[in-house]
Amino acid sequence: RGDNGMMFPDPIVAAGPRSLNTKEPFLLEQSHAHFGTPGLLAIPEPSSDNEGRKLAKKKQKRRLSREHREDGDDRPREHPFIVTEPGELARGKKNGLDYLFDLYEQCAKFLDVVQQISKERGEKCPTKVTNQVFRHAKLKGASYINKPKMRHYVHCFALHCLDQEKSNSLRKAFKERGENVGAWRQACYYPLVEMARANGWDIEGVFNRNEKLRIWYVPTKLRQLCHSEKSKDSDSCSYE
């Protein structure tokens, strides 16, 4: 279970020092100034502004941003994932699946931090990995984490959490066959659908019952897959 050695290539600083981080309010002083008697109702903090958000000049058709990238922060994209078996380090300019799954753990940690902060500030406390968490991760320098990527592989991580055994053998099989990441990713759906079937088709519940999965939204595709399989089942024994 303790598979968190230094087997990962990328700059995993995981919530490193509050580096290049402009304007983090971070528990800005704001109490200490209680107003009059009905002060209970005189709520201050009008612009609590959850962690540095953008909102700056966003309507200027950011169409152009792609071409010339004037500024110097031109981060190269992450290396693509390849199918690796458990414990295997990816060779060349690739990332392995252990690293992929570690990203999910990192997100969980970022969520913890965000929850802590929002609790201290008396704000709504997220129970899932939300935009806010991705924003926070980026702010803390984990620029290699982003929403589309994490959402893309959620169900793969789900299989990894729910049936380590099956997940591992699937990885091995697909690696041997020389399949690409896309194929492996697709294949991860099937065992999960079976798991849902065994649990009365309550895929939401399957996620929620698992400590690490609870914080991830059930992917639409997986939910739909479960739904159509369920319909297929009840079709064959029609008029139940």
Place this chain on the structure above:
Amino acid sequence: RGDNGMMFPDPIVAAGPRSLNTKEPFLLEQSHAHFGTPGLLAIPEPSSDNEGRKLAKKKQKRRLSREHREDGDDRPREHPFIVTEPGELARGKKNGLDYLFDLYEQCAKFLDVVQQISKERGEKCPTKVTNQVFRHAKLKGASYINKPKMRHYVHCFALHCLDQEKSNSLRKAFKERGENVGAWRQACYYPLVEMARANGWDIEGVFNRNEKLRIWYVPTKLRQLCHSEKSKDSDSCSYE
């Protein structure tokens, strides 16, 4: 506890038959045509369109809508609430607080229906009273239910759920003093803040632990109130 007699004026049809409801897909046929082997992945239902949504020509600056209301559906606004004591029927063109609280029960029933439907369709299942629920209520003819109103009085309903006793006496007191609804509404915050204090300031938890409250979002104002009261507390015994 069984305060659901026919003491309410409005047309409570509550979730009537699937009436004037254009294009309800409702479990549209879509299996039966399993594609090739990887057919499990060929998900149809591209436009599931959760219950009749509007989206029609919305960007035509509906600024003008208020003036002339051309069409005939000019529904008059609901009668204002007045402070009534438990069991008291409001006189004149007013609505009483028992009726207000009944509205919350009706929303709960609408949520049930929406959950049932979304489960049948294999869609995301709401756990709270969302926009979708309000939309459904309107669709079913409960046009007297609307989001701003329900959100406005949530904390009053919360007090009613969590401490019937205190809620009742507050109503009596404010009625006697001839206070208006706004004043009563404001007063409802204080007992709730005390309840939060007694529960480690976890107002979210207080809501979630109550069967009927669980489905309502904690109002921002209440959360902020709890937060500033908590800070006030820890201030006085500084450096704890």
Place this chain on the structure above:
DNA sequence: AACCCGGGCGACCATCGGACGCTGGTGCC
């Protein structure tokens, strides 16, 4: 009838969850 108080709820807004597809990195020949 005229006035003013107070509150119902239409309409708006920032942000959210979700998804597509362009761009360009990568390995192979």
Place this chain on the structure above:
DNA sequence: GGCACCAGCGTCCGATGGTCGCCCGGGTT
């Protein structure tokens, strides 16, 4: 070096939660 493949993730989109304040109903004078 050139090319074809494929996947990372910037960017967009409809819908959401949340709120403000306009408009007008209603009681009073």
